Structure formats: structure tokens, C-alpha cells
Amino acid sequence: MPDAVKNRRPVGAAVLSVITPGLGQLYNGMPRRAMAFLIIAFLSIAVLNAIASSVSIWSSAAFIVGGILAILTICFYLFVIIDAYRGAVRVGQLELRRYNRWYVYLLVIAIAGGLHTAIDFSPIDGHAYSIPSASMVPTLVPGDRIFVSTGAYRKGPPERGDVVVHVLGNPSRGTYVKRVVGLPGDRIQIRDGILRINDAPALREPLEDAPQPGSSQTRSREPGTQYVETITGGRQYRIIEFGDTSRLDNTQEFLVPEGHYFAIGDNRDNSNDSRHPNVGFIPRENLRGRVLYVYWADDWSRIGALVE
Numbered sequence: 132m133p134d135a136v137k138n139r140r141p142v143g144a145a146v147l148s149v150i151t152p153g154l155g156q157l158y159n160g161m162p163r164r165a166m167a168f169l170i171i172a173f174l175s176i177a178v179l180n181a182i183a184s185s186v187s188i189w190s191s192a193a194f195i196v197g198g199i200l201a202i203l204t205i206c207f208y209l210f211v212i213i214d215a216y217r218g219a220v221r222v223g224q225l226e227l228r229r230y231n232r233w234y235v236y237l238l239v240i241a242i243a244g245g246l247h248t249a250i251d252f253s254p255i256d257g258h259a260y261s262i263p264s265a266s267m268v269p270t271l272v273p274g275d276r277i278f279v280s281t282g283a284y285r286k287g288p289p290e291r292g293d294v295v296v297h298v299l300g301n302p303s304r305g306t307y308v309k310r311v312v313g314l315p316g317d318r319i320q321i322r323d324g325i326l327r328i329n330d331a332p333a334l335r336e337p338l339e340d341a342p343q344p345g346s347s348q349t350r351s352r353e354p355g356t357q358y359v360e361t362i363t364g365g366r367q368y369r370i371i372e373f374g375d376t377s378r379l380d381n382t383q384e385f386l387v388p389e390g391h392y393f394a395i396g397d398n399r400d401n402s403n404d405s406r407h408p409n410v411g412f413i414p415r416e417n418l419r420g421r422v423l424y425v426y427w428a429d430d431w432s433r434i435g436a437l438v439e
Contacts, residue, residue, distance in 0.1 A: 136226050139219035147236065148215040151243040152208060154236060155215025160225045168211050169239075173246055175204045258420065260296060260306070266396035266403065267308055269357055269369050270294065270438060271422075274429035277308070277438070283421035288314070289392060291328075292366030294422040294438050297394065297413050308422060309404050309413075312362060313385065313393025320384040321406065324375030324399070326362065334361040338369070355400075368439050370397045382406050390415050 139159055148155030153168035178200060225231070262275040271277065271294075279296050289295060289311045299305045313319040318329050326333040338357040355373045374380070377400055385405070387393050391412035396402025404410055425436045 136224050137231075139222045139225050141216045141219040144215040144219035145212050148212045151240050152211045154239055155212070156218060157230060157239065158236070159215065159218040159222050160228060160231065161218060162228075162230060164214075168214075169243070171207065172204075172211070173243075175200065175207065258296075259426065260308070262308065265401055266398050267294070267310075268398040268401075269371055270310075270397045271308065271425070272428075272430070272433070275425045275433060276427040277422050278424055278426045279420040279422050281420040284415070284418055288415065289418065289421070290366075291364050292362060292368065295392075295394065296419040296422060297417045298419060299410060299417070306419070307394075307404070307410075309394035309396055309402070310368070311392050311394045311413075313387045313405070315387055315389045315391060317387045317393065318384055319387060319393045319405075321380055321382045321399075324372055324380040326360065326395075328363045331363055333363075335359075335370075336361075368397065370399055373400045379406055385412075387412060392418070 144155035144158050146155075147158050148168075151169070152172035153165035156162075156165035156168060229235075258279050258281050260277050260279055262271045262273055262277065265273055291311060291314055293311045294308065295311055296306060296308050299307060312326060312328065320327045322332075325335060335358045338359060355371045357369055357371050359367055360370050361367045372380075379400055379402075385393060391414055393405045394413055395404040395406060405412060422438045424438060425433050428434050428436075
């Protein structure tokens with residue numbers, strides 16, 4: 132057999148396409164097909180990255196579209212791998228071209244790695260957590276399993292109103308889920324149950340017909356009132372109150388230092404948060420990510436609920 136002719140190994144072609152989409156097709160002597168697959172792969176991942184990293188479009192529609200695109204992307208990757216395997220079977224022996232060299236394959240892998248870095252897939256990174264306490268009722272209830280974007284704050288800081296996961300202390304003395312209401316430089320105070328940010332009171336509208344969480348979810352036997360709270364910037368979400376006279380409903384004014392955040396629970400009378408001296412301000416490095424949605428729950432009607 133001439134040196135310029137080599138057998139194409141189907142398993143080798145499939146493995147190359149696992150490493151980088153289209154690389155197996157290049158190995159099989161199909162450069163145009165390889166280029167097309169590589170471009171499609173990066174375009175699909177770039178679109179998913181845009182959806183995952185944009186806070187403003189995490190709506191129900193975006194969640195559904197993102198899920199469909201993710202499934203289609205997985206199917207596409209499987210197709211590329213199978214195509215590379217079957218292509219090697221069809222080709223059999225190949226007269227080698229200049230691009231059928233090991234150093235060319237390494238160059239393609241390096242270019243693909245550079246594109247990964249340029250697109251920055253970090254916001255898609257995620258971690259799953261479970262909710263053991265009632266501090267975020269009615270937004271999150273015990274038994275909820277949540278998906279957290281661990282890369283959400285690598286490009287920028289949290290926004291006022293984000294629900295975040297953070298640890299307490301270094302080394303960690305526990306993991307908490309709270310809502311950020313104070314950014315660096317903000318002055319935060321609770322007065323008669325009303326959250327005030329830089330002296331501006333949050334708008335609080337009661338939801339008289341809202342269902343009442345059970346006592347196991349609120350740590351209280353008294354009926355509570357749910358409100359829609361609107362804070363500076365227009366962010367809206369639900370909270371629950373069992374009165375406006377507790378020590379948590381009337382606090383000192385807190386000045387949030389640089390590099391730190393002020394976060395509280397949506398269950399305002401039953402939350403260990405930045406209002407307490409044992410928690411205090413949250414350093415940015417203690418943030419673990421932004422809560423996106425409930426992926427599983429004891430109450431099946433909550434599965435897939437987006438966290439606003």
C-alpha cells in the first residue's frame with residue numbers, strides 16, 4: 132500500500148468529532164462538511180449562551196426556546212459523531228491531503244478552544260441546590276430543587292432583585308438563598324415593614340386572594356399576607372409578612388460597603404439574612420450564582436417555575 136494512502140478508522144473519526152465537531156469529517160477527507168459542522172456547532176452554543184447570560188430575557192418563552200435549542204444541539208452533536216463514524220466506513224482508504232496531518236488536527240482543536248474562550252460559555256455553567264428552609268416563601272418553598280447559574284456574575288455584578296445563592300464566611304459556615312436588595316453604596320433600612328433603598332420606600336401591594344403557605348413553610352401559625360413588592364429599578368416579586376412590628380420590620384440604616392451586597396429573604400419575618408449581625412453584608416466572592424428556575428419540587432405544579 133502506498134504511503135500516501137491510509138485506512139480511515141471509524142472509531143478514530145468518531146472520537147475526533149467528540150473532541151471538536153467536524154474534526155472527524157476532516158479526518159475523512161471532507162473539509163467543507165467539517166467546516167459547516169464546526170460553524171453550526173459554535174453558532175448554536177453561542178445562541179444558548181446569549182439566552183443563559185441575559186437576565187432580562189429569562190421569561191417562560193425564553194426558557195422553552197432555550198430548552199428546545201439545547202435538545203437540538205445535543206441531537207446535532209450525536210449526528211456529527213455518527214456521521215464521522217459512517218463516513219470513515221464509506222471512505223475506507225483515503226489518499227491523504229495536506230490537511231490530513233496530526234499537527235493540522237491539533238491546530239483545529241486549538242482554534243476551537245480559542246472560540247470557546249471568545250464566546251465564553253461560563254454563564255451556562257450551573258449547579259443544583261435544594262431548599263431546606265422557609266426563608267424564601269412564597270418564591271421558593273421547602274422541597275424545591277433549584278438550578279443556579281454559577282457563571283452568572285463572571286461578566287458583571289448582581290442586579291437589585293436577583294435571587295442568589297451565597298455562602299456565609301470563609302471557610303463556609305453554610306449556604307443561603309436570598310434576594311439581593313442592596314448594592315455597594317446603597318443605604319438600606321426596614322421601617323414599619325417597608326423596605327427603603329436610599330430613602331425611597333418600596334411599593335408594597337397586598338394580594339388578598341393569594342394562597343397561604345402552610346405553617347411548615349413559614350414557621351408561623353398566624354396567617355400571613357402576601358404582597359407584590361416593587362423596588363428601585365422596577366423589579367417586582369412576591370413577599371410574605373406576618374406583621375410589621377417585629378424587630379426585623381424596624382432596623383437601623385445599613386450602608387453597603389464596596390464589594391458587598393445586602394440580601395434578605397422574601398419571608399420577611401422568618402429569615403436569617405443581612406439584617407442579622409451573624410450574617411451581615413455579603414462579599415462578592417461569597418456569591419455562588421443566580422437562581423434561575425425550579426427543576427423539581429414536592430409540589431409538581433412548581434416544576435419549571437422561573438424565579439423572578
